[in-house]
Amino acid sequence: AERVVAGLRAKFRSCYNQGLQSDPTMQGAVTISAKIAPNGEVSSADIASNTGLSSSVASCIARAVRNANFDAPGGTGSTINIPVKFVQQGK
DSSP: OHHHHHHHHHHHHHHHHHHHHHHOOOOOOOOOEEOTHHHHHHEEEEEEESSOOHHHHHHHHHHHTTTTTTTOOOOOOOEEEEEEEOOOOOO
8 A cells, every 4th residue: 555655645746736826835634544445446535634735635635546546455445544744845
C-alpha cells in the first residue's frame, strides 16, 4: 500500500495546488479511509477527517485514491487510512 500511496502523492499535490489558486493560505490535513476489495480495487474512499483544506481539495484527493489499484489483500479485503498533510512552504 505504501508504494501505491507514494505514487499518488503527485496527484494529491495537484489537488492542493488547484485549491491554492482560490485560497493561497490554505494548509491542513485530510485522512482518507479507503476500503480495498480482495482483488486490490478500491471499493470506496471516504474523507475520514479534514482540517483546514477546502472540501474541493479533500474530494479531489479522495477521488485520486478511489481510482488507484492496490496489491490484492485477499480474504475479505482491508481498510486503510491514508493521512495527507499540506503545509505552506516557506520562501
